[in-house]
Amino acid sequence: MRRLWTSFRTRLIVGAAIWIIAGLTLSGVLLSELFRAHVTQQFDDELHGHAAELAALIDIAPDGKLSLHRRLSDPRFLPKDSGFYWRVEAASGQAITSLSLAGRDLALPDPPPALGVERHVFIDGPSGQLRLVERSVANPHGPPLRLGIGVEQRLLDEVLGRFNWTLFLSLAIVAFGLIGAAMLQVWFGLRPLTRMRHALSAVRMGKASRLPDDLPSEVRPLAIDLNALLEGNLEILRRARTQAGNLAHALKTPLAILTDEAEQLRAKGQREAAEVIELQCERMRRQIDYQLARARAVALKRSPGVAADVRSSLDPVVAALSRLYARRDVSFIVTYQDQPTVALDAQDLSEIFGNVLDNAGKWARSRTEVLVRRWDDFAEIIVDDDGPGLPPQTYECVFGLGERLDERTPGHGLGLAIVRDLVELYDGRVALDVAPLGGLRVILTFPAIRE
Template sequence: MRRLWTSFRTRLIVGAALWIIAGLTVSGFLLSELFKAHVTQQFDDELHGHAAELAVLVGVAPDGKLFLHRRLSDPRFLPKESGFYWRVEAPGGQAIASPSLAGRTLPLTGPPPDTGVERHVFVAGPSGRLRLVERSVAAAHGPPLRLGIGVDQRLLDEVLGRFNWTLFLSLAIVASGLIVAAMLQVWFGLRPLTRMRHALSAVRMGQASRLPEDLPSEVRPLAKDLNALLEGNLEMLRRARTQAGNLAHALKTPLAILTDEAERLAAAGQREAADVIELQCERMRRQIDYQIARARAAALKRSPGLAADIRTTLEPVMAAMSRLHGRRDVAFSVGYDAEARVAVDAQDLGEILGNVLDNAGKWARTRVDVSVRRHGDSAEIIVDDDGPGLPPESYEHVFGLGERLDEHIAGHGLGLSIVRDLVGLYGGHVALDAAPLGGLRLILTLPAIDA
């Protein structure tokens, strides 16, 4: 849930939805109350009109009986228990009532209202709670008559209920439409950020070197600043590479002179002194190669856009190793369980694979098998050989700088040490195990990048 609220899109949509629902809820309540007041007033006005009509139509016969000159104009007072009722009472107990009462009584309780005054009350009627209007009407001969005319509250509630249900459905449809419109607005408004995220992903995977700047004015300054940062970082890396190359050249030139001097000493018969110089020169050369490779990888790992395709990098290395060790009839094969790109500089990946495959080719009797597979957020490159293998207690020993288990095998004992350091700098790791072929298995695990 907490992760969900870190999304701008979720915040904007939920905020808009809450405001829409709250606004329409308040609007619906106000509309319902206004309609209720309007309908109630309409019912009261209608009762007032019927009461005025009834007051005109009622009369008293010479024998004291009450009668109507004609029926009320509203036919709803005729059906039984229609919800519309009237009753007229004389002080002497004489009364007449609407046919809708069907012999039942309409309670007119309490003292009669003053002449010319209407009283609005609620009473229990024949079919439920009744909204009643009472008034006193002067008779031609005798005391005033008391009349009451009422309507069931149920009828008013039914009108209000139908209106409220229609209002609820209408507001729900409006709310749904507004929320969908808000979602579309948020989606459209955040499209530049989505485009920027895809552009950054392309830079991270090495598919682009800069971000597009044809963005809205609110986002364009950010894209420009990021492009300036990328360009500055690339320039710094270019200078670092140049300086590393210059340093290597500056150091290796004196070493070459010392090596040449050692050969001259050996030719002059000073073999022991020449061997000492050659040994120290070789150690210095290994240290220079190791430290420069390590420094270069350390600088590159902080650079955005690092990406290398394993197949593209591995194929030429496999071809070179096949030619190099083909004279010993060592065959190299590769299988891809999945295509993978890794967050490693292509040149460094080539150096890592070259050292690993060269080491496997030197120890293999007839074959070296390579397999590539994807495992979650990592890519694994597995190299198996059919050589003599290693006892588990020697696994860590071979990663030491300058360590060699067999002096008869050509090399300087530098390859696997550089491999482990380079892989570690890029956030990966190297593991050794027994190979199914009988020799040694080396597993390179590197951070993968989604294509």
Template sequence: MSSSASLRNRLIIAASAWIAFGMVLAWLILSNVFRSHVAQQFDDELFVHLAELKRLTHVEDGRAVLRAPLSDPRYDVENSGFYWEIQQQGNVLARAPSMKAAPLNSPADGRSDNGVHTHRIQGPTGELLVAESLEWKDPGKPPVQFIIGTDKRHLDSVLDSFNSTLSWSLTALGLSMVAAAALLILYAMRPLAQLNVALHDVRSGRLKSLPGTYPSEVQPLVDNLNSMFASTTELVQRARTQAGNIAHGLKTPLAILTDEAYRLKAGGCDTSAETLLAQCRKMETQIDYQTTRARVVASRLSPGASADVGNVVSEVIAALSRIYAHRGLHFEVDMPAALRVACEAKDLQEILGNLIDNAGKYARDKVRVSASATYSGLIDIRVSDDGPGLPPEAHDVVFNVGERWDTQSAGSGLGLAIARDLVTLYGGKINLGTSPLGGLEAFVQLPAGE
């Protein structure tokens, strides 16, 4: 993956973040609603028990007696967290069997009504939620205060249990929604993945156009790409034809000029003839170089270029073996089968033909050609010989058009320049170095094809 996130991952991350936000918001809302509901239930239960306590209580002579126990047995269990108490002016008239600690201290708010009021106070076993009410049994005496309460821990226990269940339930729901969203996004992005594979096949040479049908949102893009591929192929053919026409148009007059130069030389005008011949050779070199370059640029624009390295090497060596047969030159090939580069076969022949021919010119006994694939999607090709090699300062010079380090040998000085330009135009690189055989080694790296 590139440094920036893919569209698929962005959509999945955005959907996950939105689902997570929704789950957290749902947890907060449901938890608060449930808290309010349970708290109201606790209050209602206290009100019912308070009314029951008042109904069952008989107050006489500073004492309060219940005609029957409360219906909830938890008020009879010691320190159960369910308590009631009857007071008058701070004096305890009666209390629940569960009470064994100090009297309940309900806030003295100076009220004069007999309505029910709720408070939170400290009870025998922790914070207590209480409901209390005043009742005037005798108009001439202070009111009797009825207090009933439940430990807040009982409310918290119910809330904690609900929140725990709510948490894992919403987490499971959120994860299932994220998984469903991811599957939906992957399904929706599948046509783009198929398009990417098809484009790769076109670039690697397996296809000339994008096949198949796509959703209505993607199909116009596919149609436009196929039209572009078709027009590019047509432009390439025109460019190749034009390059050939230019070469033919220039070489015919150049051949006439060369012939005239030889006539001048035969007529005794040696100086003028040599000048013309030298300039004609330079023109011929430039024409060959520029027309080859134009042809390669056109080939590079054409989609679907791919060549088998092994086949090209075999063809080149088969041709050169006959040329160098009188020298007994031995050619070694070391490469795996079905190794392909993203390059036109003719251009790969041009590259390797120049490199292997150059190695054959200077080799004493042996020329070795090896190739291997890298993990970065490139193909490494090495051409080595056991000849005299070149000094390091000559490695860059020999790539210049018309330049030769050994001026005594035959040649135009164009082969390595063409090889360099071809490799560069296909997005590769070429370098010279010292061969393990003792001579010169040419190292070429080209994108892998299919």
């Protein structure tokens, strides 16, 4: 949940949704209340009109008998239980009622209103609460008459309920439409950032060297600064490679001269002096190769866009070593459970594979197996051979610079030392174990890059 709130898109959409829902809810409440006030006033105005019409239609006989000249113009006072009722009564108790009452009583509240005064009251009607307008009418033959005319509250509530349901559906549709529009606006507005993220991912994976220039003005300055940073790093990397090459040339040329001098001393019979010079030259050469490889890896690790496809680096190494060790009938079998991309320079990755597989090929009797797989954010390459293997107590020794456990096997004791340093410089790990084939297992773990 916390990770979700780190997204600009989520924050903008949720913020817009909250404001939209809150605004429409407040608008809905206000509209509902305004409509309630309007409909209530409309019902009351109708009742006032009906009361005035009813008062004008009353006919009082000399003997005090009550009647109407004609029926009310509104037909809703005719059907039984229509919800519209009226009653006119004299002080003597004589009364006439609407047909909708169907002979039932409609008790008017006491005391009666003053002559010429109208009042609104709520009373119990035949089938629910009744909204009643009551007034007193002059009687030329005696005390004033009372009349009451009303409508059941349920009819008003039904009108309000239908309106509120329609209002809710309408506002819900508007809310969904506005939230959808907000999502579209956020998606469209943040699209340049998404494009920039993909461009940075391409740079990180080595598929591009710079960010595009055709970005909106709001993010173009950031892209320009990042491109300047990338170009500066590349320039530093080029200079480092050039200086490393110059240093290697400057050191290896004197070493070659010293080696030639050692051969001349051996030819003159000074065998011991020649061996000392050759031994020291070999040590210097190992140190130069080791330190140059390490310095190059450090420079590449700090530069953006360093990425390598495991299969593209592994297959050429396997093909070359298969031909090299074919005369000993040593086969190399590679299994790809995944094909990850790792955060290493391709040349360094090939050098790591070359050293590890060459070491496995030297000691294998007939078979070397390689397994490539991925778990979480790491790529794992497992190399097994069916050779004699190593005692577990010697695992750490083989990573020492110049360490060789068997002098009869060709080599300089430099491969695994370089392998571990290169792997660890790229935040990876290398471990040794007993292989199921009986020989040595080398486990290489590298940070993988997500596509």
